[in-house]
Amino acid sequence: MEWQPYNECCYRHALDREALACPDCGHLLLRCHGFDECNQLVEPQGHCPIHVAPRLHLQQDALPSPRVGDRLSLPLVLGNAAPGGRALKVMHVYRLRGGGDREEVELPWENLPAGRERTFSVDTDALDSGGYQRVRLVLALGVPFPQVEEHYAFSAEIGLRIAHQESNQIVQNIHVEGGRFEPGASAVLQTGPSVSTGFSGAGTIAAGVGRTVIPLDRAERFELATGLRGYGDGESTIPRTVEVVCEGFPTGDVAPQRMPFLSKTVIGFGRSSTEYDAEHNPHPNFLCQRAYNPHNGQLQVELSRRISRRHFELTVRDGRLLLVNRGHTGTLNGQPLPNGATRLLKNGDVFNPLQLGMKFLDIRVHFHVSNGTVERIRLTRAA
16 A cells, blocks of 8 residues: 555544544554653654654864865764654664674763754865765664664765865865754855855754754665665565454454554554453453363353463564563574563564463464565464
8 A cells, every 4th residue: 555645634633542544535543652741643664754853963173174185083063852862872873884894882871861962073084186085974763652663774974075276375175964954054164364255045953053954864774774664675665554364363353453553653463352441451452362262162161261461462673573572481483582571573474472382372472564664564473
């Protein structure tokens, strides 16, 4: 299904948290994990522009006056414009080199609180005479929400153009391209007493004279190729709009909602029912998992009691399906799964709430993929 832009009516009806689709146009409503703070709708693989708000600046007035053959150490400032105290986790900063190689930039810090800035520097290669050099960066960032942390990559490019002028003094003009300049910010550095005037551009969000705003763009291909999102190597990815279908279970044991991740970050599997009860079942399961006799279909009460009320949890994070074991026992592909363990689920995986020898409790995972996107997850119980 091709995703369409939201309509104006979608944003109005999204305020009704019970609405999974817009009643006016029928568009699915995919809310940000922090919707109560931002009221933002997002695309299946998109990010919230309010909560995911990195800002990169070049400290233009702190650049040295280099000579040809020198290496620059670019003074950069990374800011977090997210509201409500939502911190950014700066996992990696890479400098991309020729041939697809990447070099990690060492940072002495990791967390970037909301409304704060932190400085770092990136070294260039030797500057060529009269040439043009691009410094390309990729920032891998984590954004923590309740119950889930999402990860994204953003790319930035800084262009340096060095020109020589024949005169009694040598003037090196270094134009920083690919950014926007604040009023009063010079794009020209010089050596010697000669004076060159810089240029100014439109106003920016950055504060302070001498700063250049470096645009940041989502690096989706980098995310998929490196496994930051999706299953790596450009393989399939799972959006939160994915359908989840349970087969081989009694009808009353499966919740009716086929797209559970539209409204929930985590869905539960276990002995408790799928029906909400404020006192006895405030967090109903998506699948009520009990033990049934594989020959006659009768409920096995004593064996079912060995399954925890909330035994497993499934969540879609970073375009992947994750399994969390909340019970005291469990296996994944025949291997013991400790309590509290989180594992990546792949197509064909099998998980079980009890120990080996209970294969009739196996649940097998099937992915239905179209154009690199998992549109349906089928969970089947062994016959």
